[in-house]
Structure formats: C-alpha cells, structure tokens
Amino acid sequence: MRLLPEPAGRALFFLLVSFGITMGLWAQDSVRVDSMIFSNRSGLENILQGSVAGLRVKSWSGTPGAQSTLNLRGLSLDPTDQSTMPLILINGVPIIAGPSNVTGINPLNYYSPEQVERIEVIKDIDRLAAYGVQAPNGALNIIMKEGESGSIHVRGSAFAGVNFLQNMDYHKDAFYNFNTRARREVYGSGSMIHEQNLLVDGAGTYGSYLFGLTNHQDKGIIQNTGLGRQSLFLNAKYNITDKFSAHFYNNLALANRNGRYAGEYSRDITLPVVADETFFMDKNRNIGIISSMGLTYQFSPAFKVSSVAGLSYEGASRDAYIPSNVLEGSIYASSVAYKRQLITLNTSLNYLHDFSDALKLDMAIGNEIRSTDDRLTSVNGARSMEDGGSNYVKVVTGYNANQVNALSDHEREKLLSFYGIWKWKYKKDLGVNMVLRADGSSLYKNKWALYPALGIHYDLENKLKLPVKVNASIGKTGVLSRPEVYRGALDAYGDYYGGNYLGVGQLYPAFGAAKSVGVTQVDLGLSVAILPSLHLSVDYFNKTYRDFTYQRFLPNISGINYEYETGGVLGLSGFEWALDAKWIQTDRFSWTSNLNIAFYRNKVKELPGDIENTSLAYMGALSKGSAVTSLIAYEGKQPKVIGNSEPNAFGGFSNTFRYRNISASMVWTYAWGSNIIAESFTSRYYADRVGNEFPLKSAETPYYLASTNADGRTVYQGIRTVEDGSFVRLSRAAVSWHLSSASKKLAQLSDLEVFVRGDNLLILSRYSGINAEENITGSRRYDLSYTGTPLPSSVALGVKLVF
C-alpha cells in the first residue's frame, strides 16, 4: 500500500486492483416470509401482493399456474411483453422467472413459500446498478431458508380447500354472452386446492442442511383443468475448513397444467358445437431445475474470494389435439417443446479496510458471465378421418407429410460483465455507495456499456438527535433490446420451383447501431420514526428511458419495409409512501399495520420525428407530457386520448391482530384512477365495406380503433365502454391458532398451528367485469387475447407442525 502515491494512487488501486465480495447487496426492503400471509394460489409473487410500496402484483388471470404481472418501477413501450418484469434472483443467483409462451406455467410456482426465508426488494439505483443491464426494473432476491441449529428438525404443513366463483354472471364475464350456458356449467362446481410441505433441517459447526419436498394441487375453477406441482430441494452449507466453505442449492420441480377449454384462450372462434366445450386436449408439462454452487475462501478477516455458479433450466412442453367431432371429420394435433437454460458464473473478491475508526470501506470487484440458450421445436399437423377411427384417435402416429408444419429455433445470448462496488461508511452517520459496472453483450456490435451509480445515505440520529434518515442516489442501468434488432433478417419465401428451392427474398441488414435502452435513475428517500412504534418512509424516484429501438418505415422504392432506428425519451417518476405501525404491543394483545401507497406518473418526454412513419405511429396522438400508457382511439377522423391504463395510485393495507395464541391478519390491495376500454364484440368492420366511415352503434361509445389485418385491409374496431378500473380487494385473510397446550403435551412437538385462509374474498369495483385487473394491457380486446380467465375466491383449512 505504501508503494502507491497518495491519494490518487490509492483510489486507483481500489478501483482497479482490488477485488471484492459477492454481490451480497443490502436490500432496500426485506420481507420476512414467515410473517406474511401466504396465498392459496401457487406462485411466490402472490405473497408479496400489497406488501411492498411500489411493487405491483396484478392478479390478471384465474388460470392456476399463470404468473401474476410483476412491476417494480418498470416502464416499457410494449405493455404486453415481459420487459417490465424485475430481475428475480434466488440466493443472489439470477433465474429464469418469466413463463414460457408454450405452457404459460409460472416459474415462480416451482417453490413453496415454506422454503423461503425472506425476499429482498431492490429498487434504488445505487444497489441496482450493480446488476447492470439485467435489472432496469428492480430486482427481487429470494433468500431460501437454511437449516437451524440442532441436529434435526422436521417441519410439516398442509392445507386443503376449495376454489369457487360466486354467481357466474354472463354480464360480468369477459366472454359476455358467448356460449353462456356452457360457461356456467364449466364454472359452476368449484374445485379442490391442496398443498403439502415437508422440510427437514439442522445445523452445526459443519455447516447446515435443509431438504424437503412439496406437493401442490389446484384443480382449477375451469372444470377438468388444473395445476400440479411437485418439488424436491436441498439447501446445504458445508464448512470444508474454517476458511473455506461451500454452499449448494438445488430445487427440482415438475409442474403440469391441463387446459381443454377453447373459451379459455380466445373469443374469436366459431361457437363450439359441444355444449360444455369439453373438446380440447391441452397438456402442459414443465420441468424446472435450479442449481447453484458457491465456494468462498476467506484469506484473512478482511479479504475473501468467492465464486458462485448457477444453472437455471426449464423444459416446457405442450401437446394438444382437437378431435374430429369439432373439426368436421379432421383431427388436429400439435406438440411443442421449449427448453430454456441460463448459466451464470459470478466471481468476486471482497476487501474490508478500516482507514480509521471513523472511515471504513467495504469493497468488491468481480465479474459475471451470463449465458442463455433457448431452443424451440414444434410440430403440428392435421389429418382427415377418411381412414376411419374414432373421434378421439390421436393423430400423432398418422402425420401426413403434406399436412405437417415443423419449426425449430435456437436462440443464444451471452453477457459478460465486470463490476466494482465500494461502500464507504463514515462513523454511524454517513454511508456512500459507489457502483461501476461494464456489460458486454453478444447482441450488439458495440459490445460495451457502462453503468455507474452513486448513493449517499445519512442518518441524523447521531448528530442532530432526530430519528430521521435521508438518502439520495443517481445512476444508470439499461434494457437489452430484442435479438432480431441486431442481427438483421432474411425474409424467406417458400415453394418456388415445385418446392425444390426456397427463394430468399428481402434482406434486412443488421442494425449496427443497436444498443440497450439507457435508463437514468434518481432516487431520494426520507425515513422518519415518528414514534418508536410508528415509522414513515417516503421515497421519490425519477427514471428517464432513452434510445428505444423502433422501426422506421421506408419509402416504397426501398425494397424493404423498414430499418431500425433508436430514439425517443420516456419518463417514469413516483412517490412511494409506507407507514409501519405497532399500535398495541402487550403480552395478550397486539395490533400491527402496514399501509403503503405509490403514486406513479409516466410521460412522453420526446418522440421520434415523423412518428407517423415509424412503428410508434400509434403514439402519434401523444404530445410531450402525455402518459405513455394512454389509451388512444379515433373519434371521427381524429385520434384522441380516452384514458390511461395505469392507475394514479396503488398499494396495500395490512393488519395483524393477535389475542393470546390466536391471530388474524388481512391484506387489502387497491388501485384507483386507471381506465379500461372494452372492445365491442359486434361493432367491427372492414373500412372499405363501410365507406371508410366508422358507423356509430347505439349504446356504445363513439370511439374506435383502426388496424390493418394480414391482407392489408383496414379494420375498424368499435369500443363498447370506457370504464373506471379502480378497485379495492381483500386479497388475503387468515386466522391462525397456535396450539401451545397440545405441543406441550407432546414432547417431540415444538409447535402446532391450525389456520384458515382465504384468497380474493371480496372485490369492490365499478368495473363491469369480474376482475378489474384481468386485462393485461388495460384494454379488453374483442378476441380476449391478453384477458385472463375469471379469478376465483378460495378458502382453505391447514395445519403446521414442527418437531
């Protein structure tokens, strides 16, 4: 150290020579899972609903296994894609968390909440920048339970209950007046839901272990559909020497979901001929594997090196067929397999240094390799039944070469990153966090992007005797573009020359200037302990997204339709308020509350010039300052904004009451100020058939949307209603009874709890449909794409035992 010049050399030393810790960043909010009300529905995200300021978990579909939409300060130009989803990590290792398009089964469904210790919610930029281009929209780090000290503990829990949908009202059903009798039958009877978990754990000087298995079955509110999940897992830490330790985590899950109901997918089909629509086989099967291995070597109390290798794999397959009684003598079958894998390797060196008693530094420098590899194979075919056979003979053995379509696709992507994190601490008062990350992506010609961040945290308690903490930070992250943007494409035309040659036509050049969307974020925070039992925190953030990639349409003499271009600036800002109160705390009775509310506003800051000739033309009606999530429609010949799909505010309100060994808790969630537009099922016209004038329909709005179909014809789609999407929902409620007397009688039993729990018990809303959150885009389309199935309520009775 003495060899280096002061002070610049020392700083440079830290910047470039030192290597540091794993990315064990401190989370902004950390939610202890055992203290939360679990959900009867599977999917880890559901237990977070309403619990964290700014984290929106939208229950958009009642189909078991569907992932609730997750948004944590995220904004995208395309409200239907997954680019607003936060980065999900398990024990700090990134996983495949978005559902595949093939089966739609939620990967967050591979874990039981019983396995989880806590979930860290990371949203401030001086923590996020360390994840670079992986985490433009926040991150959720799921920390799994480890073994507790003792040779062996056995924990068992189970619950069983029912799903039900009160009064299937066809006026409220999104399928409005579509085969209503069948839908009533299909939804009428309710269904079972049950889960069993068994965990065995222990810990000692050797380390710790925890293993277990789970089973979850949700028969689904739609008859004969349902979700099943089984998982086996292991979380083990082994101290090889007192300096060298290893950490293994494995989770193997099988999930299956059956669909069979055409109305589940689309309203844009011929009315089914079979009364209750039991004509469709749709088997979805997933296998999800998470495996990670971490090695840590502690050279000295100040110096350690660690390396974590992670593997996340999902194999999803879907087999479907439609028998001949539906297709008038023909049968159709398809089989699709989609395999996704994500491999990460994160190596870092961590160094702690005390400059003096007052000034301390905790620093880390490391690198991360991330490689994704996704493969899709699909085959589908149809066969007529002329050869005989029964209605339900599967076609798989009868493919006719002329009737089969086959597709295979392979997508790979690599990300290489270097990062440094410097956490300075001055006395108890001041903390300064500095982050620098360089991400290199295989998607771009200009590989490297740099993401710096700086954060300052100050605690006024020590100096000013005020129970107030303030923080401010600024920094950058990025959003990866889609791969097709960078590499260009050849548009192929088939079947020329009697099928002998494939003619390859238009050549779309690679977009050499492709780059990530840049996200600049500023955070300000204030946390006040109004009373020792009453905490208020207020966070403000402002994110600016720039350099979106979009298509610029070219003059019709160009031979290709478009080229890519980057531009546009969007903004997202908001206040997040959270109030935590322990109103009463006595031995006999306690009452705690959490109220959180987030006010978000997104807006257009700058749009590309001549926007009418770009793929963003639909935003042409927006001006500077308009909401990006505006709902735009035509009235007469003029496009105008008729609503906003995002609410003015959303949040949750939780209360927990305990009297002796009985406790009751409930979580309300709410949102207000959003709009929902419902497209008409009857007012839909080809423009050329109605003289290019949209014919107004009585009892509907004067608004309509215009689009172009595959044949190049303009289609006018009338809008039936524009509605208020505000709602208040009793998201979860539970009453539990700890039977301490029983556990005392059984020496081996250390705890026994009986509980009753309910999901989605009450919804108050003026929305005319069943669930105000059921439309992903805020727009209920005529074919109901992007609209979920009705969300059922459920009640379950359960027990937890600890030996």
Place this chain on the structure above:
Amino acid sequence: MKCWKFIPIASVILLFSCSKSLTVEQENRTVEEGYYSSAQRIQQAVIGGYADLRRALLANYAWMMYGEARAGDLSVTVPYQEMVLNQELTADNRFVTQLTDWGYFYDVIKDANDVLDIVAAADEETLNAYQRNLFKGEALALKSITYFYLARIWGAVPSAEKNNFGSRLSSEEVITQAVIWAAEAKALLPWILLNDDGIESAALTAVRFNKTAVTLLLAQEQLWLGQGQNAYNLLSNTFTAATADSLSGFGLSVGKDRRTDIPEAPLNGSVVRMPLDRLNAIYPTGDARRGSMFNISASQNIATLIVRDAGILDLLPRREIDLLFAEAAWRSGQLEEAKEHLISAAAGATEDYNTLTEETFGAALLLERQRLLVGTGQRFFDLIRFDEVSSYIPAFTEADVEKGAAYWPLSANSIKGNSLSQNDFWSHP
C-alpha cells in the same frame, strides 16, 4: 515501481479481448450476416428475385391488369376488372390501390442489387465461373426487366440505385439504363442452364433468364427507345443458324406460393377469358390460331386460353423473336425482311402480309403482336409504344394521353414516401 500505470492499459486490453467471446454464431436461422456461404444459398437469393417478380406481376392479376385486361382483350373475373377496364384507376378500391403501388417491383430491384453485392463478395471457392456469371447475369436481367416494367407502367419513376437513390428519372432515362444492364447480362448468361448435377436442363432454362430471353428483353427495350437499327443488329448477330437449337423463352414458374394472393394457375379459364365477339374481332373466322390458342365455348359466349404448360406463365416467349425481328427490320428501313419475319411469325393468319407497305406495316405488326402475345401482358405497352392508345381506348382522347393517361396513377404511398406528385391527367382524371 510504477507498475500500477499499466493496470488501466491491461484492463482496456482485457475488455476488448472479451468482445470476441461475445460473438454468438447463429444456427438454424436465416440471418443476414454470413448466410451466403455457398453457391446453393446464393442461388436462393436469386430465386428470391424471381419469387418477388412473380408477386409483382401475379398478385391481383397485375400483369393482366397492366396489359390485356386494361386494353379490353381479356377479362378477368375479379370485381375490380371493371374499374380497370373503365380506366377508373384512382378508384377507392384496395385491389386497384395495390395495383397503383410499385412497391413489389422495387422489391425485385432490391433483391437483384443484393445478389450483385453477394456475388461480388463471394470468393472463388464459393462460386465457380459458371455460377458467378449466371447469378450476376440473372440479377442484371431481373433488374433490367423490372425497371422496364416500371417505366412502361408509370412512365417516370424514381431510381433505387445507390448512386442516385430516389431521383426521379424519365422513362427514357430508366430504359436507357435498363438497356445497359440487359446488355451486360446478355454477355454473362448461358443459352441453356445447368441443373445441380451439371446437366443442361430445358425446364430450368424456361423459368430463369437465359441468353435468348435477355436478348428479347434488350431488343424490346431498344425498340422502345426507337433504336431500331441497334435492335436489328442485336437480333441478327445473336439469333443465327448456329444458335437455333439453343433457344428458350422465359416465363414465371407458377404454382403453389406461400402468399395466398398469388394465383396458382393464372391463366385458368375459369378466371381469364376472352369474350367471343372480341375473339371474332381479333381472330377472324378462318384464322388457324382460333383453334390452336383457344378453347371456344359458343354456348357461354367466351373463349379461354389453351395453356400448354401449366407450370409456366410466358413473359418473353420464343414466338416473339420473329415479331421483334420484324419490328427491328421495319424500324431500320428493311421492309422486305420485316415482312418475311412477320409472315413467318403469323403462320395461320388469314391476311396476306406480302402486300404490306411502309405505311400499313405498323398496324399489321401491332395486330399480330396482339394475336400472338395474348396472355403475356404486353398489349397496353404495345399501344403506348405504337402511339395508338387513344385509337384503341375509347375513354382517352389524344390530349388525355399527352397528359399521361396511358400510364398508371401513383398510389398515395408512392407519392408521400417519395415526394412525388400525380401526373397531369391523374391529378384531375
């Protein structure tokens, strides 16, 4: 020890060396970069040009609408035929609007220019001399024929070439350029193409550009420019006794297409017909072509074309050689030779063409072109070339034709995207 100075340098080197490991080879994907690594793949790009030409000419029966359907010789049983026949070419009908859009033609030009770039970039191991000449020649010929179509349909059109992209060129300028490309292609293209096994294939030659076809194209272009002598020299130097066995026409390979708007059998009698009175007017009783070219249904009052090869739609048929010879000879002042060629072409006609004079030859030639080339889409172009539009199209006066009535109007897309304006006639039809 100032070794710390090297650390930033080493870091920079480290970062840049990583770029290589960040390159992902694409598999199983038709991506642009590195795709054209074999002769077969480059051939795919060439075929792509033909596939696009097929779309430009066949979608909405365009070749017929630009030709015999607009002139009234043939009728196509589609709802917009009536509008085209009545010269209502700015009608608010999406099919007519598509016919006024030249986008599909410019797709072919882009394909051809891409092929030229790909061939230029390919090394000797990828393409042998035959393949290089063939692909380059085909690309030049495709470009030439496409610009020629554009100039004949719309008159003045924009260039899509790198050196003057977007500049508006007069039809003479466009065709002059097309002549250069066709001449270059003629030097490169073989008489007969080889199949993948290296064996001469007549079937392949018939649906791809070959020396005969490009010579016909070049002669047409020269005649359009009024270069009769050049056309005569070209034809007489190319088509000699020695080459008589190597001739082949050129047509579009037709059949199944991924695009559903392209007819699989474009001349099928259920769609394309000639009214019987029209047949009687063009081919008087006694004309042998009535039976050899048509199926006549007196009961239905229609005649339909006999399609000899359902796999090919003729664009530059061999039977046009004599017609072009006749025209070139006539235009270069050699009436007797012109008559010989016309008589040879018009075998089966009832007229005695030996008596033709300098003045009457043009009308006879125009008539025989109408008779012999029916179905190839050239009729309206011939009326323009022979300056006879107002004589045959009752809707137009000579003044209309002078204002640009013979050409097609520009689609809204073409006007807006290319900063153009409608010609005098179509701006106030």
